[in-house]
Amino acid sequence: MKYIDEYRDPAVVTALLKRIETTAQKISHTVTIMEICGSHTYAIGRFGIRKLLPDNIRLISGPGCPVCVTSARDVDIALYLAGIDNVIFATFGDMLRVPGTGGESLQKKRASGAYVRVVSSADECITLALANPQKEIIMMGIGFETTTPTIAAVVATCSKKDIKNFSVFSVHKIVPPAINALLADPLLNIDGFLCPGHVSTMIGAAAYQMIPDAGCAAVITGFEPADILEGIWILLQQIESGKKEVAIQYSRGVRPEGNTRAMNLLQSVFETTDAEWRGLGIIPVSGLTLQNDFASFDTLKRFDVPDIKSADISGCGCGDILRGIKLPNDCPLFKKICTPANPIGPCMVSSEGTCSTYYKYY
Amino acid sequence: MCIGFPGKIISIDENNYAIIDISGTQREVCLDIIDEPAEVGDYVISHAGYAIHKIDPDTAKEKLDFLKEIIDHEIY
Numbered sequence: 141m142k143y144i145d146e147y148r149d150p151a152v153v154t155a156l157l158k159r160i161e162t163t164a165q166k167i168s169h170t171v172t173i174m175e176i177c178g179s180h181t182y183a184i185g186r187f188g189i190r191k192l193l194p195d196n197i198r199l200i201s202g203p204g205c206p207v208c209v210t211s212a213r214d215v216d217i218a219l220y221l222a223g224i225d226n227v228i229f230a231t232f233g234d235m236l237r238v239p240g241t242g243g244e245s246l247q248k249k250r251a252s253g254a255y256v257r258v259v260s261s262a263d264e265c266i267t268l269a270l271a272n273p274q275k276e277i278i279m280m281g282i283g284f285e286t287t288t289p290t291i292a293a294v295v296a297t298c299s300k301k302d303i304k305n306f307s308v309f310s311v312h313k314i315v316p317p318a319i320n321a322l323l324a325d326p327l328l329n330i331d332g333f334l335c336p337g338h339v340s341t342m343i344g345a346a347a348y349q350m351i352p353d354a355g356c357a358a359v360i361t362g363f364e365p366a367d368i369l370e371g372i373w374i375l376l377q378q379i380e381s382g383k384k385e386v387a388i389q390y391s392r393g394v395r396p397e398g399n400t401r402a403m404n405l406l407q408s409v410f411e412t413t414d415a416e417w418r419g420l421g422i423i424p425v426s427g428l429t430l431q432n433d434f435a436s437f438d439t440l441k442r443f444d445v446p447d448i449k450s451a452d453i454s455g456c457g458c459g460d461i462l463r464g465i466k467l468p469n470d471c472p473l474f475k476k477i478c479t480p481a482n483p484i485g486p487c488m489v490s491s492e493g494t495c496s497t498y499y500k501y502y
Numbered sequence: 503m504c505i506g507f508p509g510k511i512i513s514i515d516e517n518n519y520a521i522i523d524i525s526g527t528q529r530e531v532c533l534d535i536i537d538e539p540a541e542v543g544d545y546v547i548s549h550a551g552y553a554i555h556k557i558d559p560d561t562a563k564e565k566l567d568f569l570k571e572i573i574d575h576e577i578y
């Protein structure tokens with residue numbers, strides 16, 4: 141497996157762990173490192189990385205799972221839209237089991253007759269729209285900068301092909317404003333960030349400059365064990381030397397300038413708006429909505445959505461977990477009532493959610 | 503959700519869709535938003551049905567050489 145196996149080589153992993161140990165010994169305090177991306181949370185759990193690290197390194201998970209940070213209100217709107225007659229509601233599979241207010245989910249809606257279609261690529265919507273001209277295709281636009289350009293590409297294609305029965309319910313979010321919110325959170329004391337690999341493929345390194353500017357270490361990191369360990373080692377070196385910068389560990393996946401072609405496309409279709417994040421509240425200019433030129437592809441402009449009274453699931457601590465101030469074990473429901481088979485909150489639903497990862501691997 | 507896989511391009515059709523091989527599994531990906539033009543034989547990272555990045559073999563090799571080096575040498 142080229143570009144995978146090489147980064148799982150036990151000899152490399154052992155050598156990196158030695159480097160981490162040596163560097164960690166030179167730092168007298170406990171180092172708190174946040175991995176922002178859900179795929180990192182999952183990989184760190186899966187490869188058992190926490191257990192391998194010296195005692196003075198603490199890894200905490202952040203708000204990097206798009207499913208987990210989707211607000212209860214947006215989940216409720218999705219459920220409403222999926223229930224409209226004549227609608228085919230397309231979504232990535234991760235959203236299927238996320239409970240809305242009252243415990244309903246897209247999966248349950250589907251079981252009771254709604255046409256919910258799981259897609260692995262947004263471009264399947266083009267085929268769906270052409271094959272079902274009498275139906276309205278709604279795509280749940282979810283994801284960070286990694287995913288949003290793919291939705292933008294589909295909107296641009298539908299616009300060019302004059303496809304009129306397709307729209308996007310955009311709950312897309314952008315990562316840097318969330319990092320700003322974390323940096324400003326007085327309850328958090330983060331020494332360094334493992335920055336997401338594939339978000340960075342798109343947005344590049346300069347987008348994280350506020351991290352070193354705030355005195356924290358930063359490294360864009362890949363997803364294999366050697367990547368994550370080297371990322372941690374780079375952070376420790378920055379902390380030890382005091383020289384903070386946005387380093388790129390994941391050089392095989394990220395150009396410093398990012399993917400400007402994809403970002404230009406994103407910016408030609410979407411514009412920023414305020415967005416509500418589960419756990420973090422409303423963060424200014426952290427969401428994306430369709431620009432006026434593409435208004436006819438905006439689900440919220442095509443359909444009247446009634447005022448829905450949404451509420452976070454009572455007892456679920458996802459909000460604090462997404463901010464990195466609590467661990468799943470701190471939630472009284474964890475493993476007792478809330479399990480992957482019977483998830484109460486989104487952090488247990490998504491395979492990249494912190495609760496689901498802790499359930500499986502700790 | 504931001505998961506991406508490295509795969510080798512096996513073929514490219516006239517609509518700019520490629521078949522890539524990800525360790526034995528073949529997938530179709532669209533090349534419309536990739537950062538650099540890619541050809542058959544190139545490795546790309548794919549996400550949600552789109553190739554998002556062409557892997558530069560030299561950059562990847564540099565990193566692997568570095569990782570191998572730290573197995574063999576104390577570098578500080």
Ligand code: SF4
Nearest residue numbers: 457458471478485495
């Ligand atoms: S264990 Fe379940 S209820 Fe508790 S915070 Fe996690 S998802 Fe929410």
